[in-house]
Each structure stands twice: as C-alpha cells, then as structure tokens.
Amino acid sequence: MDPRHSSLRSFALSLPAIIAIAPFLGACFYIFRFSVSGESGRISGFSLQAYFELAEPFFLRSIWVTVKLAALSTLVVLILAVPIALVIASVRGAVVRRVLTVTILLPMILNLLIQSYGWIILLGPSGVLNTALRESGLISRPILLLFNETGVLLGLIQTAIPLAVFPILSASRAISREYLEAASSLGAGNWRVFYDVILPLLRPGLVSAASIVFAYNASAFAIPLLLGGRRVQMLGVAIRDMISPLFNWSGAAAAGMVLIVITTGVLLLATWLINRSTRTPKSTGTSAPLQTGGGA
Amino acid sequence: MSTDLKIEGVSKNFGSVSALRDIDMNVEKGSFVCLLGPSGCGKTTLLRIIAGFEHATSGRLLLDGVDVSNVPPHKRGFGMVFQSLALFPHMSVAQNIAYGLKLRGIDKASQRDRVEELLNVIELPTIADRPVAALSGGQRQRVAIARALAVQPKLFLLDEPLSALDAKLRENMQIELRQLQRKFGVTTVLVTHDQTEAMMLADQLVIMDHGVVRQSGMPSQVYREPADAFVADFLGTANVVKGEVSESGAVTFLGILAQDKALPVGGAGIEVAIRAENIAVVECENPERSILGTVEFVRDLGPNVESIIAVGEEKLRVRSRAREVVSLSAGQQVGLKIDPDLCSFFSR
Numbered sequence: 302m303d304p305r306h307s308s309l310r311s312f313a314l315s316l317p318a319i320i321a322i323a324p325f326l327g328a329c330f331y332i333f334r335f336s337v338s339g340e341s342g343r344i345s346g347f348s349l350q351a352y353f354e355l356a357e358p359f360f361l362r363s364i365w366v367t368v369k370l371a372a373l374s375t376l377v378v379l380i381l382a383v384p385i386a387l388v389i390a391s392v393r394g395a396v397v398r399r400v401l402t403v404t405i406l407l408p409m410i411l412n413l414l415i416q417s418y419g420w421i422i423l424l425g426p427s428g429v430l431n432t433a434l435r436e437s438g439l440i441s442r443p444i445l446l447l448f449n450e451t452g453v454l455l456g457l458i459q460t461a462i463p464l465a466v467f468p469i470l471s472a473s474r475a476i477s478r479e480y481l482e483a484a485s486s487l488g489a490g491n492w493r494v495f496y497d498v499i500l501p502l503l504r505p506g507l508v509s510a511a512s513i514v515f516a517y518n519a520s521a522f523a524i525p526l527l528l529g530g531r532r533v534q535m536l537g538v539a540i541r542d543m544i545s546p547l548f549n550w551s552g553a554a555a556a557g558m559v560l561i562v563i564t565t566g567v568l569l570l571a572t573w574l575i576n577r578s579t580r581t582p583k584s585t586g587t588s589a590p591l592q593t594g595g596g597a
Numbered sequence: 598m599s600t601d602l603k604i605e606g607v608s609k610n611f612g613s614v615s616a617l618r619d620i621d622m623n624v625e626k627g628s629f630v631c632l633l634g635p636s637g638c639g640k641t642t643l644l645r646i647i648a649g650f651e652h653a654t655s656g657r658l659l660l661d662g663v664d665v666s667n668v669p670p671h672k673r674g675f676g677m678v679f680q681s682l683a684l685f686p687h688m689s690v691a692q693n694i695a696y697g698l699k700l701r702g703i704d705k706a707s708q709r710d711r712v713e714e715l716l717n718v719i720e721l722p723t724i725a726d727r728p729v730a731a732l733s734g735g736q737r738q739r740v741a742i743a744r745a746l747a748v749q750p751k752l753f754l755l756d757e758p759l760s761a762l763d764a765k766l767r768e769n770m771q772i773e774l775r776q777l778q779r780k781f782g783v784t785t786v787l788v789t790h791d792q793t794e795a796m797m798l799a800d801q802l803v804i805m806d807h808g809v810v811r812q813s814g815m816p817s818q819v820y821r822e823p824a825d826a827f828v829a830d831f832l833g834t835a836n837v838v839k840g841e842v843s844e845s846g847a848v849t850f851l852g853i854l855a856q857d858k859a860l861p862v863g864g865a866g867i868e869v870a871i872r873a874e875n876i877a878v879v880e881c882e883n884p885e886r887s888i889l890g891t892v893e894f895v896r897d898l899g900p901n902v903e904s905i906i907a908v909g910e911e912k913l914r915v916r917s918r919a920r921e922v923v924s925l926s927a928g929q930q931v932g933l934k935i936d937p938d939l940c941s942f943f944s945r
Binding site: 479483484493 | 648649650669670671672673674675676677679680681683684685686687696697700701744745748754
C-alpha cells in the first residue's frame with residue numbers, strides 16, 4: 302500500500318480522538334496560562350506569585366490529604382475488586398452474570414449526590430448504623446463516621462469499585478483454566494496458585510485499575526464535599542473554595558496544575574515501579590523485542 | 598520412581614449426562630498407555646479424573662494399591678502436559694521448569710542443576726532465560742514435557758499434547774516423546790484422537806467410545822483382532838459389510854463363502870470388517886475367487902493408491918501399493934480378491 306495513503310488513513314481514524322482530546326488540552330493550557338498570570342482575577346502578565354502563595358501549611362495539608370486518601374482508597378478498592386472480578390469471571394450462567402455486572406455498575410449509574418445521601422443516612426449521627434449500635438448498647442454516644450476522613454474514604458472506595466472491577470475482569474479472561482491446573486498439578490495449593498499464577502497474570506489489569514482509581518479519587522470533588530463537609534480539604538474542594546468565596550482564579554489554576562502534576566507523577570511512578578519489580582523473565586539480548594510490558 | 602495405576606469401576610455423570618460408565622483399566626508400571634477415541638468419547642474426562650481435576654461419580658483409583666480418589670491434584674505428584682501446554686507466560690523457560698521443584702522446597706542450586714539436566718535431555722540447552730513467548734511450537738512442546746518430568750512424577754499424563762503441531766514436527770515429537778518416556782521409565786497415560794499417534798506410542802492401546810472401553814490391548818493386536826465393528830472401523834481404514842451365517846456355520850459376504858468362523862449359527866446377520874489394505878485389485882477377466890466391482894473414485898497418494906470401488910450395494914475403500922496395482926480410473930470394471938482369513942467377523 303502507498304505509505305502516504307496509510308498515514309492519511311491513520312490520521313482519519315484518530316480524528317475522533319483528536320477532536321475529543323483537543324478541548325481538554327486547550328483547557329489544560331488555559332489553566333496553566335492563568336496559573337502564571339500576574340493578576341489573580343484575569344490573565345495579564347507573568348508571575349509565579351500564585352505558586353508561591355500555595356506554599357503554606359493549609360494547602361500542603363490539602364495535598365497530603367488528597368494523596369493519602371487517593372492511595373488508601375486505591376489499595377482497598379483493588380483488594381475488594383480482585384475477588385469480585387474473579388467471581389464474576391467464574392459465573393457460567395448468562396443471567397446471573399448480567400445481574401452481577403449491573404449490580405457492580407450501579408455506582409456509575411446513580412448520581413453521586415444520591416449515593417452521598419445514602420451514606421449520610423447510613424453513617425450519620427442519627428443514621429442507621431449509629432442507631433443500631435446505640436440500641437444494642439454497644440455505644441452510648443454516636444461514633445463520628447461522617448464529616449471526617451473515614452466517611453470520605455468509605456465514599457471514595459464505594460464509588461470507585463466498578464472502575465477497578467472491569468479492567469481486572471478483562472485481564473482475568475486471559476487466564477485459562479489450564480494455567481491454574483498446570484500449577485496445581487505441579488504441586489501448588491489454592492493460595493500458591495493465586496499468588497504465583499493468578500496475580501502476576503492479572504498485573505496489566507491491576508495496573509490500569511489502580512491508575513484509573515487513583516486519578517479518579519485524587520480529583521474527587523462531590524464525595525469529599527458532601528461526606529467530608531469542608532473539614533476534609535481534598536484538592537478538589539480546596540480549589541472550589543479558592544474560586545467561589547475568594548475569587549482567586551490564578552491560585553485555583555495553580556492548585557489545579559499541582560493536582561495534574563501529582564496525579565500524572567504518581568501514575569508514572571507506579572507503572573514504572575510495578576513493571577520493574579515484576580519483570581520476571583530476564584530478557585536476554587535476542588528476546589528483548591518480544592518482551593511485553595504490562596503498562597496501562 | 599515409577600508406579601502402577603489401577604482404575605476400578607469409574608463412572609462420571611455431568612448432571613443427567615453420563616460421560617464415563619464403569620471403566621476398569623490397569624496401567625502397568627513403566628508402560629505407555631494411549632486412550633484413543635473420537636471426540637466426546639470420554640477420554641479427556643478419564644484423564645482429568647486420573648489427574649484429580651474431576652471427581653469420579655463412582656469408582657476409585659489405586660496408585661500402587663493405595664486409593665488416591667480423594668487426594669487433591671496438587672498432592673498427587675503427577676506431571677501433566679496440557680493440550681494448550683499451559684506454560685506460564687510470566688515466567689522464563691527455567692522458571693517454568695523449576696516451578697514444581699520450587700514448590701517442593703528444593704534449594705536453588707539443585708533446581709538449577711535439574712533445569713540444566715532437563716534442558717540437555719530435550720536438546721535445548723541454551724534457552725533457559727528466554728521468555729516463553731519467544732519459543733517456537735516445538736520448543737514449547739519440549740519445555741512443557743520437561744516441566745512435567747522435572748518433578749519426577751509418579752504418573753506422566755498428556756492431553757493431546759501434539760495436536761497443535763504440523764505433521765512433520767508431530768512425527769518427530771512422537772519419536773522423541775517415546776524415547777524420553779523410555780529413558781525416564783515413567784508410567785504414562787496419553788489421550789489422543791490420532792490413531793497413528795496412538796499406534797506409534799502405545800504399549801497398551803485403550804479404545805473408548807461413548808464413555809466405555811471398547812477394547813484394550815497391544816496396538817498390533819487391537820489392529821489385527823478388533824473386538825467389534827466400531828474398533829475395526831475406528832482404527833485404520835476398514836470396510837464393515839453385512840454378511841450371513843447359514844445353519845451349517847458357513848459365512849457369506851459380498852458373495853464370498855468362508856468356513857469355520859466360530860460364530861453363532863442360525864441364519865443370523867453378521868458384520869464383516871475388511872481392512873482397506875487387505876483387498877487386492879485384479880484384472881476383471883480373472884473370475885476365480887474374485888468379485889466384480891466398479892471403480893468410483895481414485896486418488897494417488899504416492900506410495901499408495903486409494904480407491905472407492907462399488908460392489909453391489911456396498912462401497913469399499915481400497916488401499917493398494919502403487920507399484921503393485923493395475924492402473925485404475927473411474928468407471929472401470931475390476932476384480933477384487935478378499936482373503937476371508939484377514940477379515941474380522943462380528944455377530945450383530
């Protein structure tokens with residue numbers, strides 16, 4: 302085929318992606334430009350003032366809370382999503398599988414606001430859980446599960462589970478029953494089969510699940526606002542507060558840039574670490590090109 | 598190290614479907630047994646029951662006289678080669694072969710020695726560090742065999758391991774597999790639907806159909822003395838035609854008269870199996886002890902000429918040595934000579 306022809310075709314095929322991503326990149330550039338603006342209300346001149354102003358304890362704490370909650374929720378979500386995905390993969394009946402899939406998808410279908418109110422009804426000071434504990438005499442005063450980091454963490458975990466289940470589910474399809482039986486015939490009990498065969502083969506799915514969940518939760522806004530009630534200042538909430546009551550546009554833009562850099566940086570780091578630590582077959586010179594990296 | 602296996606009255610039902618019915622089998626120490634049958638005959642199910650991946654509905658497995666029916670697969674100490682080979686894609690060749698040794702807590706140095714030894718046995722000494730994805734089909738095959746043999750298994754089980762290879766490579770691997778099995782002296786059970794492969798490898802051939810064993814014995818014996826029309830037809834190319842026994846015990850088929858075939862007398866219908874290579878094609882002008890037929894189809898395969906020749910209602914498949922046969926063409930009238938002593942007779 303004419304090479305010019307084929308490059309034209311690749312361009313045509315990638316056009317939808319370009320159209321989708323161009324406004325996003327444009328917005329990123331706009332935010333970047335605003336963050337180095339000389340004035341806080343509009344774009345004019347150049348200054349790093351907005352970044353310097355971020356270097357104060359309140360904002361640094363916000364970064365720390367964001368990274369901590371995103372990382373913790375990612376870890377818990379992965380631990381929960383692996384068994385869920387394996388169960389769905391092992392279900393034979395089409396109807397049961399459909400029902401399970403829809404159940405897992407529910408958090409994606411329901412509005413975040415509605416889900417948050419669900420958590421408030423469950424965990425609030427006079428909510429279902431506290432009432433039950435009080436009635437059973439286990440506690441005398443309500444335990445605080447809302448408007449603190451615990452409540453936000455629970456919300457982040459619950460809403461992100463489907464994001465992790467589906468990449469892991471599709472990775473699990475690459476694990477044929479014969480791999481598991483081969484390990485077992487060589488003497489591996491169930492846990493060893495899981496640890497030696499299933500987990501390594503799920504790796505590409507785990508890396509993409511972790512990346513998606515971390516990025517989604519690091520930039521969460523509704524959940525920390527509704528379940529953290531301003532007391533848990535994740536970056537999303539902090540940025541909104543800069544805009545809405547304070548009208549500090551360049552500050553908000555700088556904080557946005559920080560969030561983008563942190564998320565991207567953590568994702569790159571995680572991918573690199575995982576690839577490095579589990580690249581088991583040592584590649585010799587001749588076989589290196591055939592090596593498949595499990596990136597996201 | 599080698600063991601004998603006894604299968605006693607094993608049956609397997611999947612729901613209401615009966616996959617295996619009352620299988621009895623003896624696998625002698627150090628022997629090579631091939632389970633042969635058409636797809637769906639239950640041979641793979643039987644192998645999976647032996648390996649422990651399926652649980653027999655009834656019956657038991659005795660390994661050196663000890664009942665292992667309820668021992669989980671990872672404690673049976675068998676080596677298995679799967680149809681897909683199932684080499685772990687995230688491990689190198691050496692790690693694959695050493696995996697069973699690692700699980701047995703054998704130290705690193707001994708693992709390395711054993712891997713090296715096996716790689717030498719399979720004549721691929723330089724591939725230890727390669728990822729599995731970089732191997733050719735034949736190399737993978739050998740690595741899968743080495744992995745199963747590394748742990749010095751009590752039983753060596755193979756599920757159609759050569760079916761994915763091309764014809765030439767498959768033939769070479771069959772020879773190698775047989776040599777390896779002799780060298781290690783390991784008791785072996787192989788499942789295949791390929792009769793040539795089974796004839797070539799087996800000390801003992803077990804022909805299965807619809808969940809039962811139809812015949813078991815040495816390959817040459819099963820070939821020459823099939824127990825029933827199914828076996829005769831399945832193994833090699835045979836023509837199964839109808840015949841009759843008279844009150845006096847004389848047998849007639851295709852107009853041929855044969856005596857003393859030790860069949861129940863009394864006008865009953867019988868079946869006669871005639872191997873394709875046991876039919877001689879002659880000039881049709883020779884009427885003595887030959888029958889007349891019309892050539893319907895001819896193909897020249899080089900060493901052999903195969904033809905389909907219509908005799909009355911029956912269509913006979915005939916295989917002749919190319920240099921011994923008269924030249925055949927479709928529509929031609931020929932004479933056929935069939936020696937009743939080379940035929941098998943079954944009552945229906």
